[in-house]
Amino acid sequence: MLDQSNQRPTSFHTGLYWFTNDLRIEDNRALLQAAEQTQQLLCVYLVDPAWFAPNRYGQKTMGQYRWSFLYASLVDLKKSLNALGQKLLIVFDAPLDGLGALIAQYKVDAIFRSQNAGFYENKHWQLLQQRYQMLYFEEAATHTIFAESSLPFGLEDLPGSFSKFRRRVEPLDIDTRLVTAKSLPPPPWGARWPRPNLPPVGVSETSSMFRGGASQAQKHLAQYFGSRLPSSYKEVRNALEGWEYSTKFSPWLADGSISVRQILQALNDYEANVEANDSTYWIYFELLWREYFQWFAHAYGVKLFNKDGAKSQKILTSFYPERFQRWCQGNTPYPLVNACMKQLNATGYMSNRGRQIVASCLVNELSVDWRYGAAYFEQQLVDYDVGSNWGNWQYLAGVGADPRGQRHFDIAKQTAIYDPQNTFINNWGGQAHTGSMDAVDYADWPIDQRLHKD
Numbered sequence: 001m002l003d004q005s006n007q008r009p010t011s012f013h014t015g016l017y018w019f020t021n022d023l024r025i026e027d028n029r030a031l032l033q034a035a036e037q038t039q040q041l042l043c044v045y046l047v048d049p050a051w052f053a054p055n056r057y058g059q060k061t062m063g064q065y066r067w068s069f070l071y072a073s074l075v076d077l078k079k080s081l082n083a084l085g086q087k088l089l090i091v092f093d094a095p096l097d098g099l100g101a102l103i104a105q106y107k108v109d110a111i112f113r114s115q116n117a118g119f120y121e122n123k124h125w126q127l128l129q130q131r132y133q134m135l136y137f138e139e140a141a142t143h144t145i146f147a148e149s150s151l152p153f154g155l156e157d158l159p160g161s162f163s164k165f166r167r168r169v170e171p172l173d174i175d176t177r178l179v180t181a182k183s184l185p186p187p188p189w190g191a192r193w194p195r196p197n198l199p200p201v202g203v204s205e206t207s208s209m210f211r212g213g214a215s216q217a218q219k220h221l222a223q224y225f226g227s228r229l230p231s232s233y234k235e236v237r238n239a240l241e242g243w244e245y246s247t248k249f250s251p252w253l254a255d256g257s258i259s260v261r262q263i264l265q266a267l268n269d270y271e272a273n274v275e276a277n278d279s280t281y282w283i284y285f286e287l288l289w290r291e292y293f294q295w296f297a298h299a300y301g302v303k304l305f306n307k308d309g310a311k312s313q314k315i316l317t318s319f320y321p322e323r324f325q326r327w328c329q330g331n332t333p334y335p336l337v338n339a340c341m342k343q344l345n346a347t348g349y350m351s352n353r354g355r356q357i358v359a360s361c362l363v364n365e366l367s368v369d370w371r372y373g374a375a376y377f378e379q380q381l382v383d384y385d386v387g388s389n390w391g392n393w394q395y396l397a398g399v400g401a402d403p404r405g406q407r408h409f410d411i412a413k414q415t416a417i418y419d420p421q422n423t424f425i426n427n428w429g430g431q432a433h434t435g436s437m438d439a440v441d442y443a444d445w446p447i448d449q450r451l452h453k454d
């Protein structure tokens with residue numbers, strides 16, 4: 001059946017909703033579209049076995065902190081779907097194989113998902129469309145503040161720096177009305193829900209700083225904006241440690257158990273009812289950084305992962321396995337860097353200031369190819385997000401969205417400003433390594449070196 005006005009089909013028999021970076025029901029426009037256009041709907045999440053195997057950088061795509069967090073988000077999503085008479089089918093398979101089998105089994109005629117900034121995620125989406133040309137495909141922007149069509153430029157003309165981007169988008173009206181499906185079509189008749197044989201969850205809820213899921217995200221949102229913390233955010237946001245110095249929204253934003261528009265709506269309410277000042281504006285400012293890196297990833301595709309970056313800028317770094325390993329372990333000559341890395345390894349989280357300092361150290365002091373650092377962050381961070389991570393790494397390495405080139409942080413100066421009493425360093429046991437950083441010859445290094453070619 002076709003809608004007369006825009007020729008969009010209005011009713012499909014069996015839809016498949018592919019949850020990805022949008023693990024929520026509230027303010028999920030893509031899910032709403034699926035709900036409105038299908039008679040029965042299969043809700044699916046695919047856990048790709050490749051996430052748990054070493055990639056070309058010798059790291060896993062999915063580390064233990066994010067996997068535990070993601071698992072909790074999926075359990076929470078399952079409960080919310082159950083409350084609406086729906087179910088979540090979790091499949092442990094490569095996306096194209098897993099979806100292919102479901103399309104055939106359930107005679108799916110339409111597939112819906114949220115828009116995604118990831119190059120490989122988009123490649124899967126394109127391949128699906130090529131392989132199943134008889135099906136209807138639809139996606140909606142749920143991960144960003146703006147839809148691509150409301151940006152005042154095409155992605156091929158994305159401003160080359162954050163400041164230029166901000167100046168172009170700040171005058172735009174932001175629609176913070178939340179769109180939520182109040183009911184969902186039932187799952188396909190006779191559907192089966194086999195339990196997937198997922199990798200074990202290694203981090204307990206008590207040992208992690210963050211608990212996954214939309215309900216936890218809403219609880220945190222209410223607590224944060226129910227306090228006076230937003231009024232002093234800008235003054236304290238560069239601290240290295242503590243729950244309260246920054247918003248801590250990033251893990252929920254990354255897997256989509258909260259939407260950026262839900263945060264903006266709470267921020268607007270706070271500004272209207274409590275206080276609007278430089279700090280409250282700065283929360284928005286930082287969310288615009290996130291927005292920029294989302295569109296940066298969309299615009300540059302696979303170039304996000306190139307050593308020369310979006311700018312095709314040659315950079316004199318290489319792969320030094322021992323330096324890289326010492327950096328990962330927090331065993332370098334730089335106590336502040338060591339403390340930050342130990343914090344990351346023990347919690348899955350590091351402050352923004354810490355991330356900048358350790359990234360600058362890897363590139364400038366240790367001359368290691370920045371992509372290894374980005375891949376290590378991808379494995380370790382509970383809040384890993386493809387655009388924010390690889391975009392920030394490119395920015396610091398001077399091959400991305402920074403007109404000023406490579407960012408070199410003076411570690412001694414940063415220590416004097418942000419950890420003058422060495423409290424943070426001592427808390428995390430960040431003593432300096434004093435011996436050589438290259439004691440083992442590259443040729444004798446135990447990692448398969450074929451992985452480390454450009």
Ligand SMILES: Cc1cc2nc3c(=O)[nH]c(=O)nc-3n(C[C@H](O)[C@H](O)[C@H](O)COP(=O)(O)OP(=O)(O)OC[C@H]3O[C@@H](n4cnc5c(N)ncnc54)[C@H](O)[C@@H]3O)c2cc1C
Pocket residue numbers: 237246247248249250251253254283286287289290291293350351352353355356359377381383384385386388389390392393396
């Ligand atoms: C090398 C490097 C890698 C990073 N990797 C990631 C990543 O994988 N995932 C991620 O969410 N953030 C990443 N960031 C950005 C930033 O460090 C985190 O978003 C922030 O520390 C998360 O804590 P918060 O939510 O308390 O942030 P807050 O300071 O409270 O900021 C509020 C929100 O604004 C956004 N934000 C703030 N700073 C940035 C920034 N520089 N770039 C993009 N968004 C920002 C985040 O969504 C954050 O939740 C990275 C930064 C660097 C320097």
